[in-house]
Amino acid sequence: MRTKMVAGNWKMNKNLQEGVALATELKQAVKDPKCAVVIGTPFIHLATVAELLKGSPVKVAAENCADHEKGAYTGEVSAEMVKSTGAEYVILGHSERRQYYAETNEMLAEKVRLALQNGLKVIFCIGEVKEEREAGRQNEVVKAQLEGSVFGLSAEEWKQITLAYEPVWAIGTGLTATPAQAQEMHAYLRELVAKNYNPQIADDTTILYGGSCNEKNAAELFANPDVDGGLIGGASLVAEKFLAIIAAR
């Protein structure tokens, strides 16, 4: 049985004190979840929050890592540094990183390689923009993203990958993919994984949906057989909402 998961992505929200307060609330409330629970926090929170959540089922993710191992890259944070904080995951390929920081498939392939080499698990995001969806090109877009960054991994390495399908037009817009659109894409992604690896590996792959998923629509999205959980932005910033989404999984 593949892992079900609800992961939060705080993005560039919450100062350290606010982040600690939210993580403390989650620690107190999440004792025996029915799914894996991960929170993606800004770099500056990682060490403190990972320490605070020691022994809790809530795990910690970075929202990015560098595409270089170490050295003269002012302002960057390496995968090894992320790992040293106690974080277990890193979110890579988020559309905001692709769009605002020009992250390419090649750069992401390198980030994934370094993350895995340093013992991090990767939540790898893919998804099409509105114009691509309107042109019916969503399948070819996600296929190219997978082929460009992660389909070269070995079957063993692939075990550390969780996919997150995040249609860009649905992120932070209040427009959610319909449960049918999510299911259709997730089934397609699983088919691609089966072709690239094998059907068993595809069946074991966790595929999250992200894009305006909230406490009201989560249950309906998660009811689809190929939607294994969610990557949650805005609604992960409010404990009550994030907890309701975890309960829906």
Ligand code: PEP
């Ligand atoms: C995200 O950024 O990963 C995301 C899904 O954001 P939101 O839930 O706010 O749409």
